Structures are given as C-alpha cells and as structure tokens.
Amino acid sequence: MSNPEQNEVPTAAMLVIGDEILSGRTQDANFAYLARFLATLGIDLREGRIVADVEDAIVAAINALRTQYDYVFTSGGIGPTHDDITTDAVGKAFSAPVEVHPEAFARLSERYQPGEFNTARQRMARIPVGAHLIRNSVSVAPGFQLENVFVMAGVPMIFRAMLEDVAPRLRRGSLVGSVTIRARTGEGRIAEPLRALQKAHPEVVIGSYPYFLDEGYGVQLVVRGRNLAALEAAAQATEAMLRESGIDSERLSG
Amino acid sequence: MSNPEQNEVPTAAMLVIGDEILSGRTQDANFAYLARFLATLGIDLREGRIVADVEDAIVAAINALRTQYDYVFTSGGIGPTHDDITTDAVGKAFSAPVEVHPEAFARLSERYQPGEFNTARQRMARIPVGAHLIRNSVSVAPGFQLENVFVMAGVPMIFRAMLEDVAPRLRRGSLVGSVTIRARTGEGRIAEPLRALQKAHPEVVIGSYPYFLDEGYGVQLVVRGRNLAALEAAAQATEAMLRESGIDSERLSG
Numbered sequence: 313m314s315n316p317e318q319n320e321v322p323t324a325a326m327l328v329i330g331d332e333i334l335s336g337r338t339q340d341a342n343f344a345y346l347a348r349f350l351a352t353l354g355i356d357l358r359e360g361r362i363v364a365d366v367e368d369a370i371v372a373a374i375n376a377l378r379t380q381y382d383y384v385f386t387s388g389g390i391g392p393t394h395d396d397i398t399t400d401a402v403g404k405a406f407s408a409p410v411e412v413h414p415e416a417f418a419r420l421s422e423r424y425q426p427g428e429f430n431t432a433r434q435r436m437a438r439i440p441v442g443a444h445l446i447r448n449s450v451s452v453a454p455g456f457q458l459e460n461v462f463v464m465a466g467v468p469m470i471f472r473a474m475l476e477d478v479a480p481r482l483r484r485g486s487l488v489g490s491v492t493i494r495a496r497t498g499e500g501r502i503a504e505p506l507r508a509l510q511k512a513h514p515e516v517v518i519g520s521y522p523y524f525l526d527e528g529y530g531v532q533l534v535v536r537g538r539n540l541a542a543l544e545a546a547a548q549a550t551e552a553m554l555r556e557s558g559i560d561s562e563r564l565s566g
Numbered sequence: 567m568s569n570p571e572q573n574e575v576p577t578a579a580m581l582v583i584g585d586e587i588l589s590g591r592t593q594d595a596n597f598a599y600l601a602r603f604l605a606t607l608g609i610d611l612r613e614g615r616i617v618a619d620v621e622d623a624i625v626a627a628i629n630a631l632r633t634q635y636d637y638v639f640t641s642g643g644i645g646p647t648h649d650d651i652t653t654d655a656v657g658k659a660f661s662a663p664v665e666v667h668p669e670a671f672a673r674l675s676e677r678y679q680p681g682e683f684n685t686a687r688q689r690m691a692r693i694p695v696g697a698h699l700i701r702n703s704v705s706v707a708p709g710f711q712l713e714n715v716f717v718m719a720g721v722p723m724i725f726r727a728m729l730e731d732v733a734p735r736l737r738r739g740s741l742v743g744s745v746t747i748r749a750r751t752g753e754g755r756i757a758e759p760l761r762a763l764q765k766a767h768p769e770v771v772i773g774s775y776p777y778f779l780d781e782g783y784g785v786q787l788v789v790r791g792r793n794l795a796a797l798e799a800a801a802q803a804t805e806a807m808l809r810e811s812g813i814d815s816e817r818l819s820g
Contacts, residue, residue: 331773334611335742336601337788338775343616347590357588359623362597362614365773369613392754393774394761432757467776488589500646503686507648519585519619520647521592522721534591 321485321538324350325359325377327370329388329398330466334364342387342471349475354485354538355383365389370401378405378461383482388466390455392432399438399456402463408440416445416454423452448473457481491535491547492564495554498522499531505553506533513546515539532564575739575792578604579613579631581624583642583652584720588618596641596725603729608739608792609637619643624655632659632715637736642720644709646686653692653710656717662694670699670708677706702727711735745789745801746818749808752776753785759807760787767800769793786818 326346332338343360350357358381363369370389377384389398403410417437421429439445439456446455446464450473455464457478464474495502499522510518516537523530533550537543547563554561580600586592597614604611612635617623624643631638643652657664671691675683693699693710700709700718704727709718711732718728749756753776764772770791777784787804791797801817808815 328614331771331790332775332788333598334601334614335744335790336598336603336605336611337744339595339598341593344587344590344593347588349590351590357590358618360582360588360614360616364612391774391776392757394757394764395771395773428755430754430758432761433754435757436754467778469778490589490591500684500687500690501682503646503648503689504684507686510648517585517649519649520645521586522645524721524723534586536585536589 322355322382322483324355324357324383324385325361325381326357327373327377327384327386328360328362329365329370329386330362331365331395333362333388340387341468342466345468345472346385346387346475349479351488353479353482354487355482356485356488365395365397367397367401367404370398371405374402374405374461378459382460384461385478386461386463387471390436390463390465391453392436396435398463399440402458402461403440406440406442406458406461408442408458410438410440412437413439413443413445413454413456419452419454446474447477449476486538488536488538489540489543490565491543493533493535493547493550493554493561494530494564495533495559495561496528496530497554497557497559498529502531502554502557502559505557506550509546509549509553513542513549515542516546518546518550576609576636576737578609578611578637578639579615579635580611581627581631581638581640582614582616583619583624583640585619585649587616587642594641595722596720599722599726600639600729603733605742607733607736608741609736610739610742619649619651621651621655621658624652625659628656628659628715632713636714638715639732640715640717641725644690644717644719645707646690650689652717653694656712656715657694660694660696660712660715662696662712664692664694666691667693667697667699667708667710673706673708700728701731703730740792742790742792743794743797744819745797747787747789747801747804747808747815748784748818749787749813749815750782750784751808751811751813752783756785756808756811756813759811760804763800763803763807767796767803769796770800772800772804 389396436453443456443458519534521532535547643650690707697710697712773788775786
C-alpha cells in the first residue's frame with residue numbers, strides 16, 4: 313500500500329461489483345456520484361473497474377487497486393443473498409478471516425421482528441477481522457473499511473449515505489479548480505493553438521469535449537488545476553486565443 | 567491473446583478513456599450501451615475499466631485486457647486535440663508504429679474546405695500499422711481495429727454508429743435468456759430458499775436486486791441462462807418458492 317503521508321494529493325480508485333452492470337440491466341450511477349464527491353474533498357479519482365459477481369475477479373481487482381492508490385471504494389455485493397460475495401472476497405484479498413461483528417449483529421437483530429432475523433440476514437453482520445463498520449442513515453446493514461478499502465452497498469441511496477460516514481476518515485487534498493469555456497467551433501479548428509496553450513500552461517490540464525446539439529455544434533474547453541492563479545491565467549489565455557481566431561466563446565463556470 | 571475458436575462463448579471487456587469521466591464532469595453512457603449491444607450478439611461482457619488521459623495507464627489497461635478477453639472495446643481519445651492520445655497509446659501497447667492511413671486521409675480531406683484540413687485534423691488519419699478502419703455514418707473521422715482491440719470515439723452518437731460497423735466482424739455466441747420476477751418482499755426473507763434454488767439450478771445465474779420506491783420496496787429476481795429449458799425451469803421453481811412463502815410475485819419479462 314502506498315503511504316498517504318508521502319503523497320501531497322490523495323488518490324483513489326473505484327471498483328463496481330455486479331453482474332447487473334455488465335449485462336446492461338442496470339446503468340451504474342455510483343461511479344459518477346463518487347467522482348463528484350471525491351472532487352469536493354480534493355481527492356483524485358484515478359481509475360475505475362467493473363467486475364462480475366465472481367470471487368477471483370473481485371480479489372484480483374481489490375489487490376491490484378489497493379496497492380496502487382491511497383483509497384479504494386467498492387459498490388455492490390454486500391447484501392444477504394447468495395450473489396453477495398464481496399465481503400468474503402475482500403477478506404480473501406487481505407487473507408483476513410470473516411467473522412460476525414458484535415455491534416453489527418446487535419444493530420441488525422434490533423431491526424427485525426422475532427423470528428425474522430434469519431441466517432441470511434445474520435450474514436450481513438459478518439465482516440473481515442480488523443475492519444471498521446461503515447454506518448448509514450438508510451439501512452442498518454453496514455459496510456466496512458479494511459485498511460484503505462471501503463466496501464459499500466450498490467443501492468445508490470445507501471451508497472451515498474455510507475459516503476457521508478466515510479468522509480471524515482479521508483485525508484483531503486487541495487481542491488481542483490475548473491473553468492469551462494464554450495466555443496462555437498469544430499475542435500479541429502483550434503486543436504493546434506490549444507496544444508500550444510497546454511504546453512505553455514503545464515500547471516493546468518486542458519480538456520476538449522465536442523458537443524453536437526440540435527441548435528449547433530461546438531466544443532467545451534475545460535481547464536482544471538489546483539493553482540488558482542495559474543488556472544485563471546490559462547483560462548484567460550484560452551479565451552484570448554479564441555478571440556484572436558474570431559471564434560465566439562462563453563465562460564460557463566469558474 | 568486467447569484463441570476465440572477455443573471458447574464457446576466470446577468474452578469482452580471495455581476500456582473507457584477520459585479525464586472527464588473520472589472528474590465526474592461526464593456520466594459515461596457508452597458502457598451500458600455496449601453491454602446491451604453485446605448481449606444481443608451473445609458476447610459476454612466480463613470487465614470494464616475507466617482510465618484517465620494518461621499514456622501509461624491506457625497502455626497497461628489495453629495489454630491487461632487484450633490478453634484476457636476475446637475482444638476489447640475502447641471509447642474516447644481519438645479526436646484531433648492534444649488530450650486525444652488513445653491512438654498512440656494503443657500503438658505503443660502493440661509496439662506498432664502509427665502512420666497516416668491513405669483511405670482515412672482521403673476521406674477526411676474531402677470533408678473539409680480548402681485550408682481547413684490542418685495538421686490537427688490530419689492527425690485523425692493516423693492509425694497503427696496493421697489496423698483496419700472502423701467507419702461510421704456520423705463522422706468521417708474513423709476508429710480502428712487492431713487485432714482484437716476496437717478503438718472507438720467517446721461521443722455516444724459516434725460510438726454507437728461505429729458499433730454498427732464493428733458488429734459483422736464479431737463472432738457471436740448463443741444468446742443469454744433472462745426472466746425477471748418482481749417479488750414484494752425484503753430480499754433477506756427469501757435469501758435462504760434462493761440460495762438453495764441457485765444450487766439446484768447450476769445452469770442459470772440468479773441475481774437478486776432490491777428496490778426501494780415510493781410505493782413500496784421489494785426485490786427483482788433476475789434468472790439468466792443460455793439453456794432456455796433450464797432457464798424456464800429455474801424461473802418456475804423461483805415462482806413456486808415465492809408462492810409457497812406466501813409472497814406476491816409478478817413476471818416482468820421472459
């Protein structure tokens with residue numbers, strides 16, 4: 313595992329777990345939510361992976377990601393049914409036995425009527441030894457944190473509630489500022505001056521995203537960076553380049 | 567690379583390339599589209615990855631995926647701007663030089679007015695040596711296929727049009743049938759009989775997906791399989807289990 317203290321900006325990856333995403337039945341919504349959430353904490357989301365409900369695939373992905381990034385967030389596979397295998401897979405990835413957690417067991421047992429807290433529901437109290445619970449305001453079934461891996465539910469409402477519990481445990485980075493400039497032009501027309509601009513402003517990252525709408529086409533130029541003075545200088549240089557090229561532009565944000 | 571002839575069911579992975587997905591600015595739509603598209607061809611989508619516009623990250627992901635799966639589909643990073651680095655990264659992954667493709671160059675040059683076909687736009691005619699063009703009905707800028715890797719645009723409209731050109735090149739598998747049964751119950755209540763059902767019907771995969779709506783909660787049970795007789799038998803056994811448990815259910819599809 314990389315040492316968070318050694319990196320100025322914390323890095324993260326997300327692992328989305330679930331057959332339903334790979335079959336196309338469900339459109340994942342958690343990745344984009346996490347991306348925006350981490351951005352508000354100044355944490356760089358660097359990679360995403362999507363794997364099926366297959367133990368070997370989950371174990372391999374967890375081990376690849378947890379050694380490369382400061383934080384790994386997973387969604388899916390922690391419910392009571394036979395296809396919920398994430399908890400055991402994470403335990404296996406860490407060679408940690410999975411055992412009933414007394415607090416999780418107590419909270420779950422209070423939730424159910426007598427006779428309803430069956431074996432399957434009791435399974436939701438099992439977490440790897442050494443892990444800490446992730447609580448949430450929607451459900452009594454917990455997620456858990458094992459070292460730098462945060463294991464959360466796939467249901468978006470619960471995933472989001474769990475992130476609230478996780479946020480205070482994360483080291484924050486300085487925020488990335490962003491300026492979006494819309495230019496009514498084909499991106500090929502400005503690609504060369506844009507390349508020169510990127511070279512002249514190495515402290516920022518300039519992204520170019522063409523759009524095609526009924527009212528016309530154009531490009532959104534997104535300038536991003538942690539140094540706000542450098543960001544504003546690069547944004548103004550981009551606007552000046554567009555002006556000099558005779559292209560209408562509009563600053564949408566930043 | 568695995569030999570497609572040796573596997574009955576073709577497998578695939580998708581690599582989504584782009585800073586805008588990782589920053590949360592853009593919600594990817596291509597993965598879910600590809601998942602549904604491949605399902606109609608009987609090809610199993612097994613894994614997804616999302617990486618930034620960083621050459622080393624793209625090269626590593628391409629090489630990891632192309633050796634594990636029959637097909638790899640990428641989206642993003644093939645436009646004319648400085649942040650479009652996918653073509654060179656794929657060339658590097660295959661140790662293939664990237665050169666101007668005469669047909670791509672000719673088609674692009676016809677599209678532009680005299681003086682408009684600048685260096686940046688000419689870059690879109692560069693593909694790795696040995697690759698085949700992927701044409702589309704929306705744009706003259708091509709994608710390309712290099713061995714088992716299909717490199718396509720990130721703009722969803724163009725990505726989808728490119729898939730139409732790619733489809734005839736893909737080996738098809740037998741289709742996966744699917745039956746969805748909605749049950750008005752908490753999934754924990756039926757988790758144990760469901761586990762037994764999965765064990766008794768190893769030819770199908772049973773997924774359990776809870777939902778929480780204003781009108782109430784419940785679970786969607788999705789039974790999937792290539793053997794349609796086994797699929798129907800498992801679906802009926804699931805319905806019988808629900809009936810015997812006194813739970814209302816409804817078959818939504820299949």
